[in-house]
Amino acid sequence: MPDTGVGEPHAAHEHPPHLAHHFETPAQQFASGKLGMWLFLATEILLFGGLFCAYAVYRANHPEIFDVGHRFLNKYLGGVNTLVLILSSFTMATAVYCAQRSLQKELRVCLALTLLGGGIFMAIKYVEYHDKWKHGLLWGTRYEPHMDEPGHAHDQVKSEHTSGVGGSAEPSIQAPATAAASAPATQTAADERSTIAPATIGPRGLTELPDEESTAEHPTPRQVHNVHIFFGIYFVMTGLHGLHVLAGMAVIVWLLIRAHRGHFGAAYFAPVDLGGLYWHLVDMIWIFLFPMLYLIR
Amino acid sequence: MIDDYSAPATQQTTTSNHSAHVAGHIVPVRVLLTVCLVLLVLTLTTVAATWVDLDGLNLWIALAIATLKASLVALYFMHLRYDSPFNAFVLITALVFVMIFVGLALMDTLEYQPTIEWQEASALQRR
Numbered sequence: 001m002p003d004t005g006v007g008e009p010h011a012a013h014e015h016p017p018h019l020a021h022h023f024e025t026p027a028q029q030f031a032s033g034k035l036g037m038w039l040f041l042a043t044e045i046l047l048f049g050g051l052f053c054a055y056a057v058y059r060a061n062h063p064e065i066f067d068v069g070h071r072f073l074n075k076y077l078g079g080v081n082t083l084v085l086i087l088s089s090f091t092m093a094t095a096v097y098c099a100q101r102s103l104q105k106e107l108r109v110c111l112a113l114t115l116l117g118g119g120i121f122m123a124i125k126y127v128e129y130h131d132k133w134k135h136g137l138l139w140g141t142r143y144e145p146h147m148d149e150p151g152h153a154h155d156q157v158k159s160e161h162t163s164g165v166g167g168s169a170e171p172s173i174q175a176p177a178t179a180a181a182s183a184p185a186t187q188t189a190a191d192e193r194s195t196i197a198p199a200t201i202g203p204r205g206l207t208e209l210p211d212e213e214s215t216a217e218h219p220t221p222r223q224v225h226n227v228h229i230f231f232g233i234y235f236v237m238t239g240l241h242g243l244h245v246l247a248g249m250a251v252i253v254w255l256l257i258r259a260h261r262g263h264f265g266a267a268y269f270a271p272v273d274l275g276g277l278y279w280h281l282v283d284m285i286w287i288f289l290f291p292m293l294y295l296i297r
Numbered sequence: 298m299i300d301d302y303s304a305p306a307t308q309q310t311t312t313s314n315h316s317a318h319v320a321g322h323i324v325p326v327r328v329l330l331t332v333c334l335v336l337l338v339l340t341l342t343t344v345a346a347t348w349v350d351l352d353g354l355n356l357w358i359a360l361a362i363a364t365l366k367a368s369l370v371a372l373y374f375m376h377l378r379y380d381s382p383f384n385a386f387v388l389i390t391a392l393v394f395v396m397i398f399v400g401l402a403l404m405d406t407l408e409y410q411p412t413i414e415w416q417e418a419s420a421l422q423r424r
Contacts, residue, residue, distance in 0.1 A: 034384060042387050042391035046394065060406060086333060093329045273376075291359035295343060297347060
């Protein structure tokens with residue numbers, strides 16, 4: 001949206017300073033901007049649609065991997081992130097309202113609050129990612145889980161790692177004797193003869209599902225392979241979404257700077273409106289990501 | 298209903314007597330707040346729904362609630378309810394194409410035999 005600048009003298013003809021030359025009226029300019037932004041949002045939806053397709057296909061074929069993998073995610077942190085983004089969407093919509101009513105101070109406050117919401121979201125995301133990194137729950141071949149105690153998936157793991165995890169091919173997980181009750185004492189026959197590299201097998205007790213024939217007295221858990229695929233999907237989807245959040249935050253910073261310069265008011269608020277549309281889309285995508293990744297069961 | 302935006306030229310810095318000018322349809326803050334609260338409640342509902350085990354239905358319930366939340370965001374926060382219907386058409390079209398994409402991919406992938414675990418391989422070979 002070309003902005004000729006507020007108050008700059010303009011030769012020869014009269015028009016509102018915010019009206020670009022290739023539009024006839026501000027109404028047409030605004031409607032065109034809106035349509036253009038919606039078309040861009042459609043491409044963003046298709047971008048994430050491709051990732052949703054990968055999720056759907058893989059989950060349809062290997063539901064056990066998602067059942068096991070999502071237990072490593074903290075759904076309460078994810079829930080807080082959802083609430084934070086919804087609130088930031090609300091402050092963004094209120095910012096548009098303020099711009100439409102030429103409430104300059106309130107506009108700046110709302111934009112700042114939206115930015116804060118985005119910051120909190122990224123901070124919580126960092127906490128989650130760091131936790132995964134700490135426990136080796138990464139994508140593809142970097143999946144080298146090292147949890148010390150089976151049964152403590154994500155919140156109570158000690159920081160001490162077993163030695164030699166980084167170099168050896170096999171994750172050396174040492175289950176304390178007290179926790180052995182939750183883990184089978186003997187390896188199943190499948191593990192001994194499997195040719196799948198150990199990295200695809202998660203820590204004992206955490207990537208196992210009860211077999212159909214297992215009972216409470218004789219649990220025969222079935223070792224789930226390829227859990228690292230879940231984390232590949234998780235990191236790509238949430239990582240791409242996180243990049244979009246960062247881009248949205250940059251847009252809001254730009255809007256804040258312009259709002260400080262008094263560019264926006266009842267006659268011209270399109271950038272706030274359109275930036276808001278992008279931010280709402282980012283919120284909408286997370287609204288779908290959250291139940292799909294965190295709330296599988 | 299396209300927003301009527303035909304405000305006469307005004308300097309942005311002196312808007313005091315022009316603030317009543319038509320700025321298109323403005324969603325009242327009351328409506329925004331109500332939608333926000335409904336969204337928060339729906340989020341808590343989604344999390345609470347995971348405490349109830351309904352097997353395969355859980356995923357669909359979660360997706361249904363998510364679709365409802367996304368609709369509220371689109372209609373009110375993104376102003377689609379008061380906008381030209383063509384904007385909504387663009388959004389719906391994008392969603393329809395994603396559904397075609399995912400739907401066809403799923404239809405195809407579910408036609409294949411599931412991964413052969415090693416125990417089954419020798420049995421299958423003997424057939």
